[in-house]
Amino acid sequence: MSRPQEHRCDVLVVGGGTAGMAAAVELAATGIRVEICEQSARLGGAIHRQPADGSPAAGLPRALGAQWQRLSQSLAHADIVQRTRHIFLGIDSDGLALFEDRAAGTVRTVRAAAVVLAVGAVERIAPRPGWQLAGVTTAGGMQVMMKETGRVPSGRILIAGNGPLPIALAAQLTKLGNPPVAVIESGDPLRRPGAALGLIAHPHIASEALGHLARLAVAGVPWRRAAALTAIERRGETLFATIVDRGGRTTQIGVDWIALHDGIRCNAFGLPASGDAIDSRPLIVRAGDCREALGAIAAEADGRRAAHAVIAALRGGKIARDGSSRRVAGQRMAQALLSELFRPVNLANDPRHLADDTILCRCENKTVGDLRWLLGQEGLSPREIKLNGRFGMGACQGRFCADSVMAITAASRSASVPEDIEQLTGSRWPLRPVSIASLAATETPTADTNHPTE
Amino acid sequence: MRSGQFTWQGQTISFRPGETIAAALAGAGIGDLGRDGAGAGLRYFCGIGACQSCLVRADGRIVEACLTPARDGAVIAALEPLA
Numbered sequence: 001m002s003r004p005q006e007h008r009c010d011v012l013v014v015g016g017g018t019a020g021m022a023a024a025v026e027l028a029a030t031g032i033r034v035e036i037c038e039q040s041a042r043l044g045g046a047i048h049r050q051p052a053d054g055s056p057a058a059g060l061p062r063a064l065g066a067q068w069q070r071l072s073q074s075l076a077h078a079d080i081v082q083r084t085r086h087i088f089l090g091i092d093s094d095g096l097a098l099f100e101d102r103a104a105g106t107v108r109t110v111r112a113a114a115v116v117l118a119v120g121a122v123e124r125i126a127p128r129p130g131w132q133l134a135g136v137t138t139a140g141g142m143q144v145m146m147k148e149t150g151r152v153p154s155g156r157i158l159i160a161g162n163g164p165l166p167i168a169l170a171a172q173l174t175k176l177g178n179p180p181v182a183v184i185e186s187g188d189p190l191r192r193p194g195a196a197l198g199l200i201a202h203p204h205i206a207s208e209a210l211g212h213l214a215r216l217a218v219a220g221v222p223w224r225r226a227a228a229l230t231a232i233e234r235r236g237e238t239l240f241a242t243i244v245d246r247g248g249r250t251t252q253i254g255v256d257w258i259a260l261h262d263g264i265r266c267n268a269f270g271l272p273a274s275g276d277a278i279d280s281r282p283l284i285v286r287a288g289d290c291r292e293a294l295g296a297i298a299a300e301a302d303g304r305r306a307a308h309a310v311i312a313a314l315r316g317g318k319i320a321r322d323g324s325s326r327r328v329a330g331q332r333m334a335q336a337l338l339s340e341l342f343r344p345v346n347l348a349n350d351p352r353h354l355a356d357d358t359i360l361c362r363c364e365n366k367t368v369g370d371l372r373w374l375l376g377q378e379g380l381s382p383r384e385i386k387l388n389g390r391f392g393m394g395a396c397q398g399r400f401c402a403d404s405v406m407a408i409t410a411a412s413r414s415a416s417v418p419e420d421i422e423q424l425t426g427s428r429w430p431l432r433p434v435s436i437a438s439l440a441a442t443e444t445p446t447a448d449t450n451h452p453t454e
Numbered sequence: 455m456r457s458g459q460f461t462w463q464g465q466t467i468s469f470r471p472g473e474t475i476a477a478a479l480a481g482a483g484i485g486d487l488g489r490d491g492a493g494a495g496l497r498y499f500c501g502i503g504a505c506q507s508c509l510v511r512a513d514g515r516i517v518e519a520c521l522t523p524a525r526d527g528a529v530i531a532a533l534e535p536l537a
């Protein structure tokens with residue numbers, strides 16, 4: 001077996017969303033050779049997912065529309081190698097970054113002096129009985145599908161969870177002609193005037209949210225606050241959602257689609273640690289939502305901040321200050337206010353209340369009962385929870401179960417509680433299940449093949 | 455980018471230019487993507503390659519339906535036979 005062909009660049013940016021694009025543009029402007037790798041077929045990430053047919057994206061708030069113009073135009077004029085359909089697999093012990101090149105069906109290796117990781121956020125989804133059923137998506141997943149296809153799901157849609165995103169999705173569906181039957185919200189923002197007043201300092205966010213709420217009010221979409229969706233059941237073609245309201249009363253709603261969203265968190269699962277360059281290992285810097293989940297406005301500023309840190313490290317000299325860090329700090333305050341405004345008051349989705357047969361880890365088909373049984377064994381370590389129960393070991397690497405596994409473990413007191421989520425999910429290589437065919441293709445001897453050099 | 459057709463479990467599905475497998479299946483009203491080896495149900499969920507619950511076999515390779523552009527003439531199947 002010979003080594004696969006190495007490709008070289010100065011800085012490798014992993015992730016072609018807002019933060020990655022902003023970092024790449026900033027780096028390239030100083031003459032640094034940049035390569036940006038994105039898992040899907042087009043740059044943009046989740047927020048700026050472009051319509052499949054190449055038509056301009058519509059329906060974004062004005063600040064985000066302007067952001068896309070700025071980033072896509074700068075990128076078009078910059079000398080940046082763009083690679084799409086590249087799935088990041090990790091950085092090996094020799095400091096090489098590995099990607100599965102889905103279009104070519106091979107593994108591609110890149111040696112860079114620095115790597116900017118900008119792989120975004122994932123949505124938090126509290127497990128509820130039935131959350132694993134077909135027809136149930138994340139709210140962000142439904143948005144991405146709508147952005148890509150320009151189509152609205154047909155039939156009755158219910159949105160449930162927590163925070164501003166469910167309202168944004170509801171407003172979007174309403175605008176496109178299929179208002180949801182209701183938005184179920186576990187917080188009670190109208191009863192938190194203090195936090196609402198704080199948002200006056202962030203007029204973009206406040207006016208956007210008020211615009212959404214006005215649209216929902218006009219369309220007569222109920223915004224049921226202090227309520228929680230606690231279970232989903234499929235009977236025939238219909239999904240039945242159980243809703244527990246403010247007073248503890250239970251109702252059922254039959255729909256075709258359910259979109260869930262309980263907040264966002266960093267998508268830092270299994271990522272290589274940040275750190276300075278040592279021997280053959282590149283400098284590794286995180287940018288945007290995978291460093292701190294603060295949304296798209298912060299991600300653009302944080303991408304620039306990360307680029308300045310890389311430039312200073314590679315070229316020497318001070319880190320340039322252009323207000324990016326200040327902008328990130330401003331968004332941090334805005335997000336803190338929003339979390340306070342939307343703090344859940346209906347706690348029916350607390351994982352400790354879940355029935356035993358609720359799927360907890362979908363990838364490994366493990367239930368809450370499986371975890372409780374495991375926790376019944378005395379004195380388990382986080383590693384044993386993971387290895388014996390396979391929690392956090394599935395294909396999604398714990399992205400959708402690790403938080404709940406932690407909460408249920410903490411509540412049981414019989415096992416030692418993982419101090420941080422990495423103890424449970426670990427930092428594993430490869431980051432994605434990679435097709436054996438692709439790995440095999442890497443091992444083709446390069447001596448007698450003529451690879452074009454780039 | 456072209457439009458075209460692929461087969462899903464033997465059924466012909468049309469797609470529009472640039473669409474992912476997941477988008478084309480959703481357009482055809484298909485949401486249940488079968489089961490994986492562990493017996494867990496598969497379906498479109500996160501849309502960003504994170505949840506791994508939309509895996510399908512496209513021309514023999516396991517890929518995320520939400521990330522993979524549809525290809526004319528592709529043969530797409532569920533990981534395990536549909537019930």
Ligand code: FES
Pocket residue numbers: 141497498499500501502503504505506507508509518519520521
């Ligand atoms: S829908 Fe989550 S990975 Fe495709």
